[in-house]
Amino acid sequence: MKIADIPQLVGLALAEKMLLVEELWEVIAQNEDHLPIPAWHEQVLAEDAVRYAANPTEGSPWTDVKRRITG
Numbered sequence: 001m002k003i004a005d006i007p008q009l010v011g012l013a014l015a016e017k018m019l020l021v022e023e024l025w026e027v028i029a030q031n032e033d034h035l036p037i038p039a040w041h042e043q044v045l046a047e048d049a050v051r052y053a054a055n056p057t058e059g060s061p062w063t064d065v066k067r068r069i070t071g
Contacts, residue, residue: 003009003017012020028035052058060068 009017009020
């Protein structure tokens with residue numbers, strides 16, 4: 001499905017489209033148990049867990065990372 005398939009969406013302003021995206025994500029989140037997790041996601045998480053177990057002090061806490069990003 002594309003926006004062009006729904007004529008009412010074509011003319012929406014960008015802000016209205018963003019609100020629609022937020023609402024769609026809320027609906028998706030309510031049904032997250034029905035969303036499949038791709039095998040590659042599970043593989044990446046497993047690899048990250050192995051790296052963390054090998055060196056748990058490497059990296060930075062989220063609060064530090066956020067502070068660096070937001071300055």
